[in-house]
Amino acid sequence: MEKIYAGTTNLEIIIDMQQDISNATVHEVIVLKDGEESVWDAEVYESNCLRFLYTSELVEGTYYLHPNLTINDWSGLANPVTFRVYPKWG
């Protein structure tokens, strides 16, 4: 993954769930950043992935992404993934 810098917009994030999630009725990502919690709506992409476009400006620090899915009669959280946004110097 290429380095991501503060101020980046329109970042496309694809999370490979490593199983077929095409029947998911809930497919969202809960995001923790600097202790704040938010929810990003994601779409099912190529049957195994969650995909979303983050249009706002990214800020420096670590983003923790926690996929939340409901598939048929199962509902739960997948393992979190992280990405780091680096400071833009100067």
Added chain:
Amino acid sequence: MFKLSILIPSRNELFLKNTIDSILNNIEADTEIIVICDGQWPIEGIPDNPRLTIIHHNESIGQRAAINEAARYSQAKYVMKMDAHCAVSKGFDRILLEDMQDDYTMVPLMKNLYGFDWVCKQCGNRRYQGPTPISCPNCGNTKEFERDIIWKGKNSPNSTSYCFDSDPHFQYFGEFKKRKEGQGDLTETMSLQGSCWMLTRDKYFELGVCDESFGSWGSQGIEVALKTWLSGGRVICNKKTWYAHLFRTQGGDFSFPYPLSNKQVQKAKKGIRDLFFNNRWDRQILPMFWLLERFWPVPGWTEEELEKIKKVPLRSTINNNSLNKSIIFYTDNKLKLKIAHCVQRQLNTIHLPIVSASLKPMPHFGDKNIYVKKKHGYLTMFYQILVALEASESDIIFFCEHDVLYHPSHFDFIPEKKNVFYYNQNVYHLNSDNGKSVFYYANRTSQLCAYKNLLIDHYTNRIKIIEKNGFSYRMGFEPGTHNRKEKIDNYTCSSWLSEFPNIDIRHGNNLTKSKWSVNDFRNKPRFFKQCDCIPYWGETAKLIKTFL
């Protein structure tokens, strides 16, 4: 008292006077110069100046020792090591000080120094600096030459970024300049050239940036850079100002003034490799791979070498039992033994030092046990936490409670800031009676990780306040999580999610109330989930049978 001391180790230095003159002519801040004449009096007359101190040794003590001596003499807030063959730009000290921060090691942009020309005394032919000429190519003169001092920085190259390869050998890092993070007036640099660097005097001694066991000199830029980065600081190049360094690499009487055999060079490199590549430096809070990844790709390093170094655990050499991360464990010893033993077994698999503070002796659990002879209660619990913190020898502390199953990934976390409390929020609550499980995001003391000094500060204050005014629920249990007037201090908190979750076992006698539905909350959580399966741990019904 001066604000900045420039420390100059000098041994057989022809150009010490030129260096001092350049500094004195360009100083704009409250700056002094401390020269250590290491085994020799200055070759040329040095100006008498109230900003200048010279310390002389009849016999050489070595460059690292000389810098250390100068730093001990200094009383300034900041110290800057500079080679005795440099020139500086106007106001270099003021400009650097304006941007300086306490966790920085800062270097100015580096130019090559145009020090002098050789002039043939017979025909006037000029020749660029180098060893004393053998003969004049113009007139054949073999004896009469003199140096015409120029002493100015050349227009190019302008060096701002450095690294080291896996040897480790110093490298220029030109590629970094083209990256986004290489743009701007202040940019990070992975390593240093070594001829000029500046930091606070406190940091100088705290980090021990000139370790004489590495030898008289050699690999010094790498040592300073690694000690800065891996202790949580930053190495910054300030491009608003510059210094120029005379490179003497042509041998003869135009080479290094300190004798340095290949054996010594290899010794210094081996010392660096052993200490830092193996994550064994006692002040180290970040692993070596962290630095490589921060600047990746790094010239002279392969993907395979990076992967290999990622597998090296972070630990100290000072004391084999002392890791830079450790656990404090506190218990009132009132928990069901089955749960207590299960949690302790799990913690023993983590392989971090454990300091426990208990209300009954626990000689068989952890590396150090403190038996607190007090009655169960909130104040006692805070006191247990404080004594465990004070007995811990690590910088980074993970709180562990007697009724939480911690996944090993919980301990992978490295707190970024020294003044922030961090909470892992990847936690499921598990009812030990019926296997019911819920997940919601919250800051819990059992999931706290922070730097030891911050925690000691907080719990010392907390205990003082309670002893004076009594305990109030409005002060809260979790450090840094609220802004009520009853808060203990002004520190803040942040959170993280470990790769796999921890399990907070609810057994009917927990300190905090269990919440099994959204209606149990005074402030409703944005996200609440009931589940019968916990990632990594498996189905909760089976889990309570197997573990509990």
